Amino acid sequence: MTAAVDVQRETPIGARxxxxxxxxxxxxxxxxxxxVYAVVGGVGPLIIDYNPVRVSxxxxxxxxxxxxxxxxxxxxxxxxxxxxxxxxxxxGARTSVIIGVSTVVVSCLIGVTVGIVAGYxxxxxxxxxxxxxxxxxxxxxxxLTIVIAGAFERSVLVVVAALSATPWISFARxxxxxxxxxxxxxxxxxxxxxxxxxxxxxxRHILPLTVGPVVxxxxxxxxxxxxxxxxxxxxxxxxxxxxxxxxQTIANGKQYLETAWWISALPGIALSLLIINIGILGDQLxxxxxxxxxx
Amino acid sequence: xxRPLASGRPRHAALTLIAAAAIALSGCSAATGxxxxxxxxxxxxxxxxxxxxxxxxxxxxxxxxxxxxxQLASQAIFSRLVRPRPDGSLEGDLATAWxxxxxxxxxxxxxxxxxxxxxxxxxTADDVVASFKRLLELKSTNAANFAGYTMTATSPAEVVLxxxxxxxxxxxxxxxxxxxxxxLTGEDxxxxxxPVGSGPFKVEKFDPSGTLVLVPNPDHYxxxxxxxxxxxxxxxxxxxxxxxxxxxxVDLIWGIPDDQLAELQRDSKLTVGTVPSTAVFTxxxxxxxxxxxxxxxxxxLWQAVDFATIIKRLYPQSGTxxxxxxxxxxxxxxxxxxxxxxxxAAKAALKAAGFDFSAKLRLQFANAEFRPxxxxxxxxxxxxxxxxxxxxxxxxxxTKDLLxxxxxxxxxxxxxxxxxxxxxxxxxxxxxAKRNGYCNPELDKLLAAAGASANPDERVKLYGEASKIIxxxxxxxxxxxxxxxxxxxxxxxxxxxxxxxxxxxxxxQVSGS
Numbered sequence: 055m056t057a058a059v060d061v062q063r064e065t066p067i068g069a070r071x072x073x074x075x076x077x078x079x080x081x082x083x084x085x086x087x088x089x090v091y092a093v094v095g096g097v098g099p100l101i102i103d104y105n106p107v108r109v110s111x112x113x114x115x116x117x118x119x120x121x122x123x124x125x126x127x128x129x130x131x132x133x134x135x136x137x138x139x140x141x142x143x144x145x146g147a148r149t150s151v152i153i154g155v156s157t158v159v160v161s162c163l164i165g166v167t168v169g170i171v172a173g174y175x176x177x178x179x180x181x182x183x184x185x186x187x188x189x190x191x192x193x194x195x196x197x198l199t200i201v202i203a204g205a206f207e208r209s210v211l212v213v214v215a216a217l218s219a220t221p222w223i224s225f226a227r228x229x230x231x232x233x234x235x236x237x238x239x240x241x242x243x244x245x246x247x248x249x250x251x252x253x254x255x256x257x258r259h260i261l262p263l264t265v266g267p268v269v270x271x272x273x274x275x276x277x278x279x280x281x282x283x284x285x286x287x288x289x290x291x292x293x294x295x296x297x298x299x300x301x302q303t304i305a306n307g308k309q310y311l312e313t314a315w316w317i318s319a320l321p322g323i324a325l326s327l328l329i330i331n332i333g334i335l336g337d338q339l340x341x342x343x344x345x346x347x348x349x
Numbered sequence: 350x351x352r353p354l355a356s357g358r359p360r361h362a363a364l365t366l367i368a369a370a371a372i373a374l375s376g377c378s379a380a381t382g383x384x385x386x387x388x389x390x391x392x393x394x395x396x397x398x399x400x401x402x403x404x405x406x407x408x409x410x411x412x413x414x415x416x417x418x419x420q421l422a423s424q425a426i427f428s429r430l431v432r433p434r435p436d437g438s439l440e441g442d443l444a445t446a447w448x449x450x451x452x453x454x455x456x457x458x459x460x461x462x463x464x465x466x467x468x469x470x471x472x473t474a475d476d477v478v479a480s481f482k483r484l485l486e487l488k489s490t491n492a493a494n495f496a497g498y499t500m501t502a503t504s505p506a507e508v509v510l511x512x513x514x515x516x517x518x519x520x521x522x523x524x525x526x527x528x529x530x531x532x533l534t535g536e537d538x539x540x541x542x543x544p545v546g547s548g549p550f551k552v553e554k555f556d557p558s559g560t561l562v563l564v565p566n567p568d569h570y571x572x573x574x575x576x577x578x579x580x581x582x583x584x585x586x587x588x589x590x591x592x593x594x595x596x597x598x599v600d601l602i603w604g605i606p607d608d609q610l611a612e613l614q615r616d617s618k619l620t621v622g623t624v625p626s627t628a629v630f631t632x633x634x635x636x637x638x639x640x641x642x643x644x645x646x647x648x649x650l651w652q653a654v655d656f657a658t659i660i661k662r663l664y665p666q667s668g669t670x671x672x673x674x675x676x677x678x679x680x681x682x683x684x685x686x687x688x689x690x691x692x693x694a695a696k697a698a699l700k701a702a703g704f705d706f707s708a709k710l711r712l713q714f715a716n717a718e719f720r721p722x723x724x725x726x727x728x729x730x731x732x733x734x735x736x737x738x739x740x741x742x743x744x745x746x747x748t749k750d751l752l753x754x755x756x757x758x759x760x761x762x763x764x765x766x767x768x769x770x771x772x773x774x775x776x777x778x779x780x781x782a783k784r785n786g787y788c789n790p791e792l793d794k795l796l797a798a799a800g801a802s803a804n805p806d807e808r809v810k811l812y813g814e815a816s817k818i819i820x821x822x823x824x825x826x827x828x829x830x831x832x833x834x835x836x837x838x839x840x841x842x843x844x845x846x847x848x849x850x851x852x853x854x855x856x857x858q859v860s861g862s
Contacts, residue, residue, distance in 0.1 A: 107731050108731065109724055111659060112662070114662055134721055135721055135724055135725060135728075290741070308588050309588045309606075
């Protein structure tokens with residue numbers, strides 16, 4: 055222990071700079087990983103052809119790298135019905151990103167609007183909205199999501215709606231906090247005295263200041279939404295069977311965990327990698343822009 | 350200004366969510382864990398993992414009476430007049446002898462003497478008659494077997510069942526008729542929470558959402574079973590059942606798919622047995638749906654699915670291509686000409702019949718174990734351009750929709766606890782049954798004649814002719830005859846694989862270890 059400290063003390067400045075550079079590069083890894091997911095999710099489906107309904111029973115449970123009947127190679131193996139796991143991971147990436155982005159956008163729009171209005175106008179409007187938020191916070195998020203998703207027929211829209219049911223609250227709380235403090239600043243008073251309309255004050259003078267914390271929060275929420283979507287699909291109340299989702303693929307591989315680990319493991323790894331990297335990125339952004347415990 | 354580095358709430362929410370996901374991903378182990386009184390611990394206690402939910406213990410229930418789970422429980426708790434042996438022949442349970450009159454319209458059952466209910470009251474002919482009346486009044490799905498039948502007690506030890514018309518299948522049909530105390534009328538959920546019966550077991554605890562605990566009935570006429578306690582746990586998840594069997598948490602599971610069978614056969618702690626069952630994968634078409642009205646269309650759809658390959662790949666050990674609407678161990682089995690897989694001909698036939706390829710057919714099924722099979726069918730149908738919506742439903746929703754004909758294609762593993770085609774063909778296919786939208790007066794006539802005849806050979810011949818109509822008009826697809834696979838811990842002896850998936854716990858015992 056002491057030896058290590060001594061060594062560190064004696065490190066020349068050049069080496070320290072080198073280490074800082076390495077640190078900078080390491081901190082960029084999440085960006086690279088996310089870029090890979092975006093490319094795979096965006097371009098992959100154009101290259102790999104996959105139809106979730108079509109099964110190929112002769113290719114059942116092939117291990118990664120095996121040849122399928124049609125001549126190709128199943129790099130990630132095949133599942134219990136002979137469907138390519140690689141294709142499922144690629145198409146699943148697209149599904150996850152689409153669901154994640156649309157849910158975050160929807161909850162962001164709702165949350166920021168509610169938060170900014172509540173924070174700026176104060177008074178009874180704020181009381182109503184803030185108490186409403188408190189009431190919603192009392193529900194366990196995953197339970198509320200499951201109830202909404204389970205009550206309707208399975209579709210992408212329902213999943214987005216169900217997943218948006220709670221994340222908007224965090225956005226609302228964060229933006230409300232920002233709006234509450236910013237509205238007391240001199241330039242807002244000045245604008246008000248000059249007779250600028252409230253809408254313009256909200257959009258021009260308050261909204262831009264919420265961007266930092268909202269972006270930081272959005273990344274964290276994105277990770278949670280992707281995970282929640284996989285969870286819903288795993289439970290069989292998420293996306294319809296015709297859609298490809300990591301959660302479904304993982305669920306399909308459940309009974310083959312011992313004999314064909316790749317069905318559940320590979321999409322699971324893809325999911326974990328994405329979540330971990332978004333989490334790291336979110337922490338970095340929070341450290342830079344976040345305003346802390348406003349939620 | 351202080352600027353905390355990370356917000357706490359989202360983190361906390363993230364942890365909660367991850368924990369929730371972890372619980373979900375670990376399957377049902379959480380739901381089934383914590384059973385310290387599990388199989389391995391108890392001396393003569395066994396735990397079995399039921400495949401199907403036991404929603405109710407009422408064998409006469411209008412909605413769930415014929416459900417597999419309820420039947421499994423009922424045959425342990427209640428007695429019947431007669432019961433089938435695993436080979437399909439009948440033996441007396443409450444009845445010691447039974448005989449028809451010359452025309453087979455009137456059946457006389459002599460009752461066993463000295464039988465008592467678990468509450469100590471004697472079981473008499475009046476109880477039998479009252480139970481029969483209740484079965485008919487509640488209009489359970491099984492009651493359709495006895496439309497217009499009356500039962501009377503001619504003496505405390507004898508009942509007479511009078512059929513509306515000659516019916517040679519009466520004893521077989523009665524294999525699903527359970528005798529309950531006469532005081533019971535109507536649906537009585539409170540009674541079935543702690544039912545009183547005369548079967549080998551009594552209910553110690555019943556929780557419709559999961560567990561049924563049975564203890565021996567010391568008053569059983571045949572002597573109390575040797576098992577100290579039987580716990581039937583609901584484990585719908587196959588992986589959970591398999592794991593539980595291997596860890597010793599449960600002692601007996603059944604309905605194991607072929608992919609997993611090899612794994613269990615390698616385990617030296619376990620015994621694996623298969624038995625040809627009465628079950629047939631039955632996929633009715635809803636003939637009342639406009640798209641499926643024509644037999645040509647239904648036949649073409651059947652032709653479009655490569656069942657031989659699907660069975661060879663998914664059920665190499667436990668499935669065989671069915672060649673009749675009933676299984677080979679059933680009375681009334683006559684093999685039919687196999688339907689040849691020919692997608693090109695199927696597509697041409699559908700086009701010729703003006704089939705609407707843009708419409709989606711709804712294929713409903715319950716139980717995840719059948720998902721791969723149905724997915725393979727959907728895939729084959731898609732190859733010829735037929736769009737199918739695969740709907741996996743909860744058992745209760747499935748049954749409700751099934752009876753309401755709220756489907757286009759319905760998948761069922763149809764077993765027949767009576768071993769007699771009267772219970773499947775005779776009950777489900779006449780116009781009056783309204784179970785699949787198909788109606789054919791000629792078929793009605795054949796089924797009525799087959800049900801009425803007292804001569805077994807004659808009955809088989811008539812059911813054969815009826816099967817031919819059902820087969821050729823494709824009232825449904827009949828892809829596969831099923832063998833049930835059972836696996837049990839070696840410490841349990843006396844396990845006889847049951848062809849109906851309803852193992853009889855009374856004969857089992859735990860070998861001393």
